[in-house]
Amino acid sequence: MPEIPEMERYRKQLDQLITGERIRSLHVQRESWLNTDLHSLTNGLVGRQILYIERKGTDLILHLDDGRRLVFRVGTGSRMEAVSTLQAVAQGAAGHIEPDEEQQLDVSHAQFAITTDHAQMYIHGARSCQIMWLTAKQVEEMHLEMGPDPLSRYLTAERFAQRFAKRRTTLKSALTNPNIIAGIGSQLADDIAFATGLLPTVRTEKLESEHWNRVFYAMLDVLHIEIEQDGLVNTQTQQHQPETGETTGITIHGKTGEPCPKCGTAIEVTMIQRRPANFCPHCQIDPAADGSEQE
Numbered sequence: 001m002p003e004i005p006e007m008e009r010y011r012k013q014l015d016q017l018i019t020g021e022r023i024r025s026l027h028v029q030r031e032s033w034l035n036t037d038l039h040s041l042t043n044g045l046v047g048r049q050i051l052y053i054e055r056k057g058t059d060l061i062l063h064l065d066d067g068r069r070l071v072f073r074v075g076t077g078s079r080m081e082a083v084s085t086l087q088a089v090a091q092g093a094a095g096h097i098e099p100d101e102e103q104q105l106d107v108s109h110a111q112f113a114i115t116t117d118h119a120q121m122y123i124h125g126a127r128s129c130q131i132m133w134l135t136a137k138q139v140e141e142m143h144l145e146m147g148p149d150p151l152s153r154y155l156t157a158e159r160f161a162q163r164f165a166k167r168r169t170t171l172k173s174a175l176t177n178p179n180i181i182a183g184i185g186s187q188l189a190d191d192i193a194f195a196t197g198l199l200p201t202v203r204t205e206k207l208e209s210e211h212w213n214r215v216f217y218a219m220l221d222v223l224h225i226e227i228e229q230d231g232l233v234n235t236q237t238q239q240h241q242p243e244t245g246e247t248t249g250i251t252i253h254g255k256t257g258e259p260c261p262k263c264g265t266a267i268e269v270t271m272i273q274r275r276p277a278n279f280c281p282h283c284q285i286d287p288a289a290d291g292s293e294q295e
């Protein structure tokens with residue numbers, strides 16, 4: 001599953017290219033991804049202006065000028081990209097890309113594509129994807145049970161801590177519970193626990209407000225660093241960058257046996273709810289078990 005940093009990068013890229021644009025055409029390879037039929041979706045979308053693009057957790061939401069929303073919930077392997085057709089034409093003139101007669105890129109390879117006045121967005125590589133054309137109220141209802149987005153401006157350290165109160169689970173299970181906080185997957189949860197210096201297995205009911213404070217700010221740090229890292233897509237060349245999840249010094253997820261980026265100790269793995277959780281046995285502690293904390 002793409003995680004928040006990747007979706008936030010897509011949101012920023014789309015925001016630059018398609019906000020304010022009108023939808024001119026659609027390309028849909030799999031109608032089963034839609035919550036409606038292609039005919040209704042095409043009639044509903046063509047001519048609509050995209051007012052802005054929101055992200056909630058890992059959902060990407062296009063706000064349309066008729067009050068409706070187009071929600072993308074993309075699955076494993078998905079890549080969303082946007083390209084300016086003005087740029088494509090310029091590159092075509094320089095001999096890099098041959099635009100067709102309509103001066104648009106060929107989107108036939110894409111699983112889903114929207115062409116706007118001067119840009120195209122498309123999805124490819126997805127094993128699963130939900131594209132939902134909804135009213136504002138339906139989106140609200142869909143997100144009713146979902147916790148706040150970790151980067152929401154309304155989320156403070158205090159409100160964050162309150163969301164975990166009375167939970168009796170592990171830190172990692174709590175962080176990846178979308179009803180508590182939206183959109184944190186396995187990788188982010190491991191990286192956040194590592195940045196906090198707490199084991200992913202610590203019991204949430206044993207943590208004090210000072211710990212939640214640390215988890216909150218570590219979460220923001222990890223998210224900002226991972227969002228700002230070089231993107232997975234390069235709009236200049238349309239070349240895919242290898243998806244390594246490599247973020248110097250802060251990523252330990254999936255690195256069992258490799259040296260900890262902070263201390264060099266071999267990264268270990270444990271299972272939490274049948275899913276692997278990576279941790280450094282030296283840098284991360286359970287404050288309830290240790291009795292004393294190390295810095």
Ligand SMILES: [Zn+2]
Pocket residue numbers: 260261262263264265280281282283284
């Ligand atoms: Zn370490």
